[in-house]
Amino acid sequence: MRQRIGDREGRHSSIVGSAAGGSGARRARMRNDSAGARRARMRDNSRMRAIAIACATVLAAGCGGGGDDDVRVTDQPPACAGDAPALVKALTAAPGRVRVDGEPISHCFTRNQNAADLQALGTGMLRAAQQLGDQAATSSDSALRLGYLIGAARRGLKRNGVAAEMVRRLEGETGKLGANAAAYQRGLRAGLRQG
Numbered sequence: 001m002r003q004r005i006g007d008r009e010g011r012h013s014s015i016v017g018s019a020a021g022g023s024g025a026r027r028a029r030m031r032n033d034s035a036g037a038r039r040a041r042m043r044d045n046s047r048m049r050a051i052a053i054a055c056a057t058v059l060a061a062g063c064g065g066g067g068d069d070d071v072r073v074t075d076q077p078p079a080c081a082g083d084a085p086a087l088v089k090a091l092t093a094a095p096g097r098v099r100v101d102g103e104p105i106s107h108c109f110t111r112n113q114n115a116a117d118l119q120a121l122g123t124g125m126l127r128a129a130q131q132l133g134d135q136a137a138t139s140s141d142s143a144l145r146l147g148y149l150i151g152a153a154r155r156g157l158k159r160n161g162v163a164a165e166m167v168r169r170l171e172g173e174t175g176k177l178g179a180n181a182a183a184y185q186r187g188l189r190a191g192l193r194q195g
Contacts (some may be wrong), residue, residue, distance in 0.1 A: 108158030133173030151191020
């Protein structure tokens with residue numbers, strides 16, 4: 001069997017040409033390419049897994065309920081657990097120190113946050129950002145609060161990198177700032193500093 005394979009390689013080497021470096025070199029190159037391709041696929045799979053988790057978080061954030069009789073399955077403070085009105089109310093202290101149950105908004109993000117808590121956090125923050133974003137064109141206070149919320153979320157991202165897609169969605173609510181962009185920037189700086 002090996003004899004026949006060797007004969008074929010010999011006959012086909014003239015077709016492939018000497019630039020291929022002979023059959024042994026070609027096989028070694030194919031093995032190296034295969035190992036490199038495997039490593040690249042593994043990196044791509046890791047990236048895809050991270051992207052899938054982030055997308056699932058964003059999708060889940062858009063599917064939250066809204067009634068006061070919702071059952072809470074989290075140990076987070078209500079403003080961190082999907083209660084957008086409580087979060088918006090807490091943001092009235094911006095650009096001063098905004099606290100949620102005695103802690104900065106960035107502390108809503110934790111290193112070992114489970115999917116349910118991350119979903120609840122994303123739901124509440126996105127609702128608050130949408131409400132403030134809708135008002136930001138006509139209210140500099142709302143623009144400032146939106147900036148603070150996004151700054152605090154960016155600060156919290158340092159504690160939990162999985163929430164990057166959620167922060168991107170929050171930043172998507174800044175499209176209607178108009179003349180209140182300066183107030184937004186002031187709030188953003190305050191949120192990054194102390195949020």
